[in-house]
Amino acid sequence: MIDAQRLHDFNQSKQAEHGLRLGYLTDLLSRRGIDAQEVIRKLVQFQVAIPSWALGTGGTRFGRFPLGGEPRNLEEKIQDIGLLNQLNGSSNSLSLHIPWDIPSDVAAIEQRLREQQLVIDSVNSNTFQDQKEQAYSYKFGSLCHTEQGVREQAIQHNIECVRYGEQLGAKTHTVWLADGSNFPGQQHFRRAYQRTQESLAAIYEALPSDWTMLIEYKPYEPNFYSMIIPDWGTSYSLCQQLGKQAQVLVDLGHHLPNTNIEQIVGRLLHFGRLGGFHFNGSMYGDDDLTTGSMKPFQLFLIFNELVDGAQDSAVNNPAVAYMIDASHNTKDPLEDLLQSVDNILGAYAKALLVDRTALAELQQNNDVVRAEELLRDAFLTDVRPLVQEAYRQAGGALNPVAAYRTAAVREQLIQQRGKLSLSTGL
Ligand code: PSV
Ligand code: MN
Numbered sequence: 352m353i354d355a356q357r358l359h360d361f362n363q364s365k366q367a368e369h370g371l372r373l374g375y376l377t378d379l380l381s382r383r384g385i386d387a388q389e390v391i392r393k394l395v396q397f398q399v400a401i402p403s404w405a406l407g408t409g410g411t412r413f414g415r416f417p418l419g420g421e422p423r424n425l426e427e428k429i430q431d432i433g434l435l436n437q438l439n440g441s442s443n444s445l446s447l448h449i450p451w452d453i454p455s456d457v458a459a460i461e462q463r464l465r466e467q468q469l470v471i472d473s474v475n476s477n478t479f480q481d482q483k484e485q486a487y488s489y490k491f492g493s494l495c496h497t498e499q500g501v502r503e504q505a506i507q508h509n510i511e512c513v514r515y516g517e518q519l520g521a522k523t524h525t526v527w528l529a530d531g532s533n534f535p536g537q538q539h540f541r542r543a544y545q546r547t548q549e550s551l552a553a554i555y556e557a558l559p560s561d562w563t564m565l566i567e568y569k570p571y572e573p574n575f576y577s578m579i580i581p582d583w584g585t586s587y588s589l590c591q592q593l594g595k596q597a598q599v600l601v602d603l604g605h606h607l608p609n610t611n612i613e614q615i616v617g618r619l620l621h622f623g624r625l626g627g628f629h630f631n632g633s634m635y636g637d638d639d640l641t642t643g644s645m646k647p648f649q650l651f652l653i654f655n656e657l658v659d660g661a662q663d664s665a666v667n668n669p670a671v672a673y674m675i676d677a678s679h680n681t682k683d684p685l686e687d688l689l690q691s692v693d694n695i696l697g698a699y700a701k702a703l704l705v706d707r708t709a710l711a712e713l714q715q716n717n718d719v720v721r722a723e724e725l726l727r728d729a730f731l732t733d734v735r736p737l738v739q740e741a742y743r744q745a746g747g748a749l750n751p752v753a754a755y756r757t758a759a760v761r762e763q764l765i766q767q768r769g770k771l772s773l774s775t776g777l
């Protein structure tokens with residue numbers, strides 16, 4: 352869809368200006384003792400997984416406005432992520448949602464993945480919907496349910512997810528629970544927690560020894576009075592009881608307004624329990640906007656914690672799994688994913704510019720203003736030439752969104768797959 356010559360011509364047309372801007376920034380950074388190439392190398396290495404459910408228009412309960420050309424099956428989802436990765440070199444893995452993405456032919460899927468040089472990052476269970484063949488309903492919860500039969504069904508589903516993941520080489524199982532209650536008195540808080548903990552332990556038991564289980568929290572929705580895992584503290588307590596392979600997953604959209612997410616990140620790193628990230632942008636709650644579109648300073652501060660943790664030998668946290676978790680109603684989802692990755696890499700690049708020795712000294716001396724200025728200086732640096740150079744060095748486009756438009760990718764997808772294609776969105 353995007354042939355190599357076309358990509359090359361596109362980059363050529365932008366190269367002169369890019370060279371100028373990169374040269375200027377490289378000089379500027381070198382005066383501050385920062386090696387721009389070293390930053391670019393880290394950006395090239397950074398990979399963020401794409402979930403299978405972010406590739407089609409999601410819609411809301413009020414309606415959905417299909418864009419056309421959306422992927423109809425796992426093979427086409429892999430094709431779409433391959434396109435993204437061709438353009439930015441930063442999206443080399445995908446996350447599956449079972450049962451939506453049950454592979455009909457494992458060998459064929461593996462072949463597709465190899466062709467596109469992609470890997471499966473994680474599998475995600477779904478106990479927030481009832482499936483046709485299912486014996487019991489999740490209307491009143493799954494892993495927390497009062498009836499053992501329902502809990503057992505949900506446990507088996509999670510184990511089934513892990514088995515599918517094993518076939519495709521995944522190493523991570525993510526559990527997000529919609530369980531909770533809508534009305535006071537509906538659920539006994541302590542007993543519901545206890546049942547959830549026991550169900551999770553049964554799933555954990557079935558986890559291969561080299562796998563990680565990520566436990567995601569969310570303060571509200573679909574339940575609006577209480578959620579079984581509403582906050583990082585609850586996730587953390589469950590992980591502590593489960594064992595070393597369980598880790599907390601932070602989804603940026605799963606916090607109440609004004610929550611200090613960067614501090615949560617710092618805490619979890621301190622405890623060695625930060626397992627994964629779901630990136631999106633949030634205005635009110637779980638509104639899945641483009642990552643970094645609403646609170647770019649917050650995104651930078653989060654990366655500041657991540658970089659700080661990665662450079663601190665006192666921190667003993669396993670590698671963090673990064674994924675975008677978004678669902679869009681108005682944008683072309685592929686363009687949104689390119690924008691999201693761009694914002695993520697920008698925030699990361701800025702965090703890499705922070706002089707940590709100087710910051711530690713300012714913190715030690717309680718120099719509030721200069722410590723803040725130091726962070727602001729990194730945040731306000733225009734790092735786009737570094738991010739663009741990272742794309743170029745990874746074989747991608749200097750400007751992925753513009754290259755996507757130039758190659759008329761969506762139009763080609765519509766021709767291939769039709770105007771009205773079905774997709775799943777959250
Ligand atoms: C629902 O809030 C949600 O967006 C969670 O963030 C999960 O990660 C995702 O759906 C997939 O189940
Ligand atoms: Mn999520």
Ligand code: MN
Pocket residue numbers: 602604605637676
């Ligand atoms: Mn969500």
